Amino acid sequence: MFDLDFSAAHPLTAYGWDDGFAESFTPYAGQGFVPGRIVRVDRGRVDVVVPEAQSEAEGVRTVLADTALVATSDPMRVPCTGDWAVIDLENGLTGDHLDGVVRALLPRRTAFLRSASSKRSEGQILAANVDHAVIAVSLADALDLGRIERFVSLAWEGGAQPLVVLTKADLAGGPDTSAHLVADAESAAPGVQVLAVSSATGEGIDVLSAVLAGDTSVLLGQSGAGKSTLANALLGEEVQLVQAIRDRDGKGRHTTTTRDLRVLPSGGVLIDTPGLRGVGMWDAGAGLARTFSDVESLAEGCRFHDCAHEAEPGCAVQEAVESGELPVRRLESYRKLLRENQRIVAKTDARLRAEIRRDWKQKQALGRHMMERKRGPQR
Secondary structure (H helix, E strand, C coil): CCCCCCCCCCHHHHHCCCHHHHHHHHHHCCCCCEEEEEEEEECCEEEEEEECCCCCCCCEEEEEEECHHHCCCCCCCCCCCCCEEEEECCCCCCCCCCCEEEEEECCCCCEEEEECCCCCCCEEEEEECCCEEEEEEECCCCCCHHHHHHHHHHHHHHCCEEEEEEECHHHCCCHHHHHHHHHHHHHHCCCCEEEECCCCCCCCHHHHHHHHCCCEEEEECCCCCCHHHHHHHHHCCCCCCCCCCCCCCCCCCCCCCCCEEEECCCCCEEEECCCCCCCECCCCHHHHHHHCHHHHHHHCCCCCCCCCCCCCCCCHHHHHHHHCCCCHHHHHHHHHHHHHHHHHHHHHHHHHHHHHHHHHHHHHHHHHHHHHHHHCCCC
16 A cells, blocks of 8 residues: 655655645555656656655656546646656556556646647646746847736746746846846736846856745746756756757757656756747636736726726726836737637637537437337337
């Protein structure tokens, strides 16, 4: 039987295991299963870190497990890097060098979601059970405040604490310029810590390591933002291949192709992700409200509660724009992300309604079939 006494010395503690996850695992205890954290996903199989022994704190090992038993068509319920899972190492599928099978996923506390990169109204989960969403933005290019607002909104919505990291600070043009860029980023993310770091010089790396210590963090950003180099600096070793930025267009190659979870020397774990070309909104109304708390606060002073902040009389938001209190760029970004979010919510609602109708028709057809069988052949 697996020992659920997870003291600080227990090997899974280093991967984020605590009393809360232990309680979630309780229904599976005594069945020969062990808990494990998914550190990598690849085509229906996952690498999972599990205790080396079932009753003694003797370290961990990584096993390869099949996910067929938890397979689903819902992209937001598939196993993801960062998930805690129930692993069967004794009665799993055999063959192809598999060590076991995933029997179930433990409930997620947080998740970073985005709109799937397809025409279908589906969400995609990028990382599960994360405490910090580290949003990497390169200072080698013009600072894209709209992208920061987008990432921060999704992080807040998923339950993670966003953290904006301005990478390549050594290329920003000096301390004064870097300080101004940090202030600009802070204006786009109220209540969010913004750090300027340089993996080349080491600037800010110690501060970032201290912030992330003891927690689960996911590293996010577009290709070329310096995520792989930053991951190497945080992990203290060359675990991610780093390729040069293309000279032609300044865009980076996808050096990270999978989402991998690794233990940080300072404590805690880091999930590195591939570069994200696009990040669509996904039902992030609460996240948007928090990211644009300044706009939302001003809107409380509007004459009409449903004010669109365009040409309505008594609009406190427009008055703030005219006085210079609120940058027009900020309001335009708010409108853009809000419209995008409303569209995806409407599409999702329509899809759910269609699924409900389909399921209802299937149940009706099954009911008619059962009634016909019960009545027997007609004379």
